[in-house]
Amino acid sequence: MDPLSQLAARAQERGGVRLYRKNVEKALTALRSTEDFWSFVDRADLPVPAAAAIVEVLREDGYLAVEEDRLRWTPAGLTWLETQNVPPYTSHLCPACEGRGIPFTADKDLYREFLRVSAGRPPAIQDFDQGSVTPETTVSRVLFLEQNGDLWGKDILVLGAEDDLTGLAIALTRKARRVLVLDIDARLVEFDNRAFRELGIDNAEARVFDLRNPLPDELLGAFDVFVSDPPETLASFRAFIGRGIAALREEGAVGYFGLTLRDASVYKWREFQRLLTGEFGVVITDILQNFNHYMNWDYHPYTRAAQIAPVAAPPRDIWYRSAWYRIEVLPGFVRWNEPIDDDVFYLDEEGTTT
């Protein structure tokens, strides 16, 4: 077995997340480009336990050292690295649109109003796996919906992801026909409803709802579009995305959601994709990597990610990103709406940020 495959096997045993040679190669590319653990996780596109395990194995071999919260290659490590043919880290991301293909400045009025209205938003809390995306992300989501014809005149359901205030941003456009936000967090529901009242937006409403429960009948088949951001467990995916699909009116209706590789592996992605195209009967039309940029959350020190990390310092910069999916339901799509009674709702062996 070649050295990188061996390293993958050892890190897999230690971290409990399946790894192959290419994962380690990408991790080494990342480690060549940054001394910051959290930037490393970001660029390696791996679940935190896998990234931490790779660092551990490299330390064990004397190739990497942790000094003052920085990851540093040792002289032996640098010599070894030279022999491994690891690609240099390269980023060609467009500065104008942060790589999304849609600049958030395309609707400056919306961007400004969202910044103003979202000031004073409730901080992300650990109980509900919260972590807000940047305002630039939220606005870009709305512009993406608009560009795809999924905003104007539409009935839109936002499911359990209102820590991003996407429902609020959609309502601010005054272009949707109806906006309904369901979130478990009463603070967010109150925040939204107050904003709707103060701004005189009367076609938008937020309600407290726990997505482990089935949607009420009146919401089934009542929407053109749903938007969500599920925790990356299979149970949560069903609860958020299955119910999102169940809320859609007819074929051609669409769903949007984020999925990350920080709290899930490509294996789980494939499971989700099979569920979508198979059982649920939908087609995937878009997967945009790193569309969603998450702001750091105050409760970071209390997460499993922080405990697993080989450094004590919290993230300095954005490190948690997710892909943005768009799906379209086809004739015969399935409205899954069963109750969920599952301990593994927010977290499984790959997830660590809750």
Place this chain on the structure above:
Amino acid sequence: MDPLSQLAARAQERGGVRLYRKNVEKALTALRSTEDFWSFVDRADLPVPAAAAIVEVLREDGYLAVEEDRLRWTPAGLTWLETQNVPPYTSHLCPACEGRGIPFTADKDLYREFLRVSAGRPPAIQDFDQGSVTPETTVSRVLFLEQNGDLWGKDILVLGAEDDLTGLAIALTRKARRVLVLDIDARLVEFDNRAFRELGIDNAEARVFDLRNPLPDELLGAFDVFVSDPPETLASFRAFIGRGIAALREEGAVGYFGLTLRDASVYKWREFQRLLTGEFGVVITDILQNFNHYMNWDYHPYTRAAQIAPVAAPPRDIWYRSAWYRIEVLPGFVRWNEPIDDDVFYLDEEGTTT
């Protein structure tokens, strides 16, 4: 049934492509924004027979007229349209990167050299379903590979899509370890090989190959990356993508290819996605809509698309775009490499551009 669903049913009967209300809504959004038939097809994101059938039905109803190769709403049509709550056409595409998230100017040297070397390229011909993407597209593809760690030091196979000169552009970077181009068109193979010789690029090679035949054993499991651009029939998809996967060395290896909605429907996309995530055992990591922009081809007047179109004028501007897929093979992936003996190779009922 509401008016747009009725229109969908009538257009489906006429065009032979399955349609639902949302397709017609998007088509009307497009028809509100352009009088050019080919721009309409582009913005409607529909196979040409479906788009042409919608125009036909609207003409039948007296809502749309074709005047001097332009589609014009009649007064009755405009009045009717006002009552249908059709979203206005909106494009927020980033001008800096043409919406790809990666500006082709990120490597100006590569862009300039590609423009210089590709001058005098063989024109696209109908026999092999050719149609070249813009130089900006080809360069963006290469930068996308590079950014994902899929270029530097990699063995790369380009499968039957060299009318785009993607293999040539990859070779020009001098960053891949090996580049092998397989294409059925001897003109392109000669063009590439001459360029490789003249530029002293000795790790790149092009060979004439008909992908209906199985890949030779020496190529199976020999590459880190494949790049392709299959015609959108199931037989072609297997031939191009199935063999691309068969050529990959190990789990974590990746494939790139274009898929369009101009010559295929979302139904066929779902079939492809099930094949990928199911039988072939891969995960889809990226789907970037409208990444690939195709230059118009000289043989346009001789295509079924031109015959179906309600206008005689050829396309004036870019109208044919495709999405850019990235897939990653996971442990246990399947190396499909059977011979294909199928009449439906380049064209089926949804495809018209050959």
